[in-house]
Every structure is written in C-alpha cells, then in structure tokens.
Amino acid sequence: MPSQKVLEAKKQVVADLTDRIKNSVAGVIVDYHGISVADDTKLRKELREAGVHYTVIKNTLIKFAADNAGLSGLDDVLNGTTAIATSETDYVAAARILAKYADSHEKFAIKSGYLDGEVISLDKINSLAKLPSREVLLANVLGAFNAPIASFARAVQAIVDKDGEPAEAVEAPAEA
Structure with missing residues (x-):
C-alpha cells in the first residue's frame, strides 16, 4: 500500500491536472509509444512555442482528473503510454501539431480529445488539425x-x- 506522502503527491497531480483541463479550451490525448528522445524533444519544443502544455501522466491520474473536470468518455482510451496536450487559448494548435507529428511517425497516435469541456471524436480532431x-x-x-x-x-x-x-x-x- 502506498505511503501517505505518495498519495498526497498523486492527489496534488490530479488536482493540478483537473485545473489545467478545466481552464483549457482544447486538449488532445495521444499514445507516444516508440518515439525517440530527440523526436520527443522536438515535439515538446514545437508545442511549447504554440502555447500548448504537454505532459506524460499515468492513465489512472488522467482518468481521475478527467472525471473531476466533467469529461466522461475517455476511459476507453486510457491505456498504454499516454500523454495529454492542453491549450488555454488556441483551439487548434494541439490538434494541428500532434496530427502532423502522428502522420510522420507510425507508432505515435492520437487517442482522443476534448473541446470546450466535451469529448470529441477523432474525425473532429482531424478536422481541427486541418484548420x-x-x-x-x-x-x-x-x-x-x-x-x-x-x-x-x-x-x-x-x-x-x-x-x-x-x-x-x-x-x-x-x-x-
């Protein structure tokens, strides 16, 4: 059983991620399996320059944060290697950058996303990416x-x- 200190740290991560999801206009959840450190560094730099916050977080912590933020429907995609990208102001930046990256890296894939507090389909994410x-x-x-x-x-x-x-x-x- 985890110690009280570890539980408190995880609760803080969930609270911070919940606030981040609530304060963002859009977010994208991806499977980052199989990308190199160099590619990941380039991706993170491009996302950061666009004002997108990108973090690798455990699936259970994302699930708790999403539930706290009122996003239901993400449970099906929260498996494997997962990262979340959120943007507080730009509706399309995360989708555009991550979709372009997914096109050039076969193991990197978009799992799901949300827009204004509602889970959206992969088709909508791809439509956003084309804007x-x-x-x-x-x-x-x-x-x-x-x-x-x-x-x-x-x-x-x-x-x-x-x-x-x-x-x-x-x-x-x-x-x-």
Missing part, C-alpha cells in the same frame, strides 16, 4: 474586409490617372 492557425485565419478575414476598400481606391486612382488631372469639384446649385 490554419489563428493568425492565418485573422489575416484572411482582414484581407476580405480590406479587399473592397482597396478595389475602390484603385478605381479612383485609375480615374485620376486616365484623365491626367484630378476631377474638379462640382458645386451643388445654391438654394434660394
């Missing part, structure tokens, strides 16, 4: 907003260039 980053999406939206204004400015400039001189201001007739 561009937040910055790219914002640039596309801003480009769409900017396009009509830029077209109008080019049309006005073409009129000015065609006539050679700026158009004279037309005064409205004075009202009596």
